[in-house]
Amino acid sequence: xxxxxxxxxxxxxxxxxxxxxxxxxxxxxxxxxxxxxxxxxxxxxxxxxxxxxxxxxxxxxxxxxxxxxxxxxxxxxxxxxxxxxxxxxxxxxxxxxxxxxxxxxxxxxxxxxxx
Amino acid sequence: xxxxxxxxxxxxxxxxxxxxxxxxxxxxxxxxxxxxxxxxxxxxxxxxxxxxxxxxxxxxxxxxxxxxxxxxxxxxxxxxxxxxxxxxxxxxxxxxxxxxxxxxxxxxxx
Numbered sequence: 001x002x003x004x005x006x007x008x009x010x011x012x013x014x015x016x017x018x019x020x021x022x023x024x025x026x027x028x029x030x031x032x033x034x035x036x037x038x039x040x041x042x043x044x045x046x047x048x049x050x051x052x053x054x055x056x057x058x059x060x061x062x063x064x065x066x067x068x069x070x071x072x073x074x075x076x077x078x079x080x081x082x083x084x085x086x087x088x089x090x091x092x093x094x095x096x097x098x099x100x101x102x103x104x105x106x107x108x109x110x111x112x113x114x115x
Numbered sequence: 116x117x118x119x120x121x122x123x124x125x126x127x128x129x130x131x132x133x134x135x136x137x138x139x140x141x142x143x144x145x146x147x148x149x150x151x152x153x154x155x156x157x158x159x160x161x162x163x164x165x166x167x168x169x170x171x172x173x174x175x176x177x178x179x180x181x182x183x184x185x186x187x188x189x190x191x192x193x194x195x196x197x198x199x200x201x202x203x204x205x206x207x208x209x210x211x212x213x214x215x216x217x218x219x220x221x222x223x224x225x
Binding site: 031033035041042043044045048055056058089091102103104105106107108109111 | 146147149151156157158159160161164204206208210211212213214215216217218
């Protein structure tokens, strides 16, 4: 069964460093997303991406964050200068469509720890 | 802004009992609703998707209902098993994004 794959599963980084989280969405999906879950809190939407453009982003997704689809299979989230409060589980998701009655499929997550 | 609430926050039942998990949302203009399962420290596994035009969706021992006009969904798990122990998340789709509830943590005692 097709699945969304995320690497690495766990990343530890020093405050102020740049990190790149990687995702391989399901191959025939067109919409890609990043969500995050701070420990003990709700899963929060960060950004949606379609046709090499951001289609929607939350207030969390400030200038420190960026997304990219560098090739036909990968989708990345970059955090330029990490802060302690960026420590969270980051989930990548993909769906065949963006709007409407479309199911989102999530990866297993990357646990980011900023020290 | 969409707000999603799940009640109860935690539930402990003996094996074999049926589970009832509730989800409510404030903005009824949704496209669909998904129920997910999350094991500790793990990812999100999609259990059921209910389209906005549907009232009910079933998969094995799982049944989910949707009352869009009143902003409610209920997930029923029949004949619970210890392997059903997990956190169950409800998420509603508006526009491009899903809004999640905080989840109901279920413990099924053997």
